[in-house]
Amino acid sequence: MEVAEITVVDATNFLTASAASVEAFKTANLLKGFGVNAVIFGERGTGKLTLARYILPHAPIIDASRFDELLDAIESHSDIIIHRLDNVANLKRLIEAIQKSQTRVVATAGGRYSQDQLDEIFTIRLALPPLSERSEDVSALIDAFVKEARHTLGKSEPFDLNGFNPDLSENAISLRRQVYLHYLFDSINENDLMEIMEHYLEEKLGNNNDYRAFLHLYEVPLIRAGIKRFKSQLQLAERLGLNRNTLRKKISEHSEYQLEIKES
Structure with missing residues (x-):
């Protein structure tokens, strides 16, 4: 099977090595050119916020749990990223605020709300599968995290993949942590x-x-x-x-x- 070329997106580092991430990136590129609201679904650490930042690179990022701050941002900004939509205290009130304003919204979510509820404000729904279903992305992310760890930890020796079993329990979050620890363990006294x-x-x-x-x-x-x-x-x-x-x-x-x- 032919593997797509890895793409590094600006400063957001969204890697596209699997078919699923390539399709997500294509959709993100379309969204950059359209003024529609979108919601990106996926588990923690799958790249939802990274992709949202690519679509709206200059928009403020507000966690949905900070409800009052979120409502103020909707009134005062033309674009906004709502992070962790599942944490919002009052979805109905949020929908009303978005519908009343002219603010464009891209949100990240885990899937708590039904399609009918979200269809009121989001025209596009984009899903990012877990890394366990994106093996090509895992290899690409390991390479990226190794380079990052070398720079951060000041290491030059090669990364030993012998016996390295990727920890995907929290997707990219646990994988990055594992790469750093693996490097540290090699030199710890x-x-x-x-x-x-x-x-x-x-x-x-x-x-x-x-x-x-x-x-x-x-x-x-x-x-x-x-x-x-x-x-x-x-x-x-x-x-x-x-x-x-x-x-x-x-x-x-x-x-x-x-x-x-x-x-x-």
């Missing part, structure tokens, strides 16, 4: 790791049982790493200097973290 743990624990300590309460932060990654490296309980127990019953007990205590290991 003991002092860095202890500083991270110190920073994490500083605000959380204060109960009488804190030692046991936070022991899993050491034991779970230790057992996980051992499982990946040694593959069996017997080998792992020997390397950790534990008997097998103690190791089984530790695995059982941390069952919520799904520590799986062969008995042999």
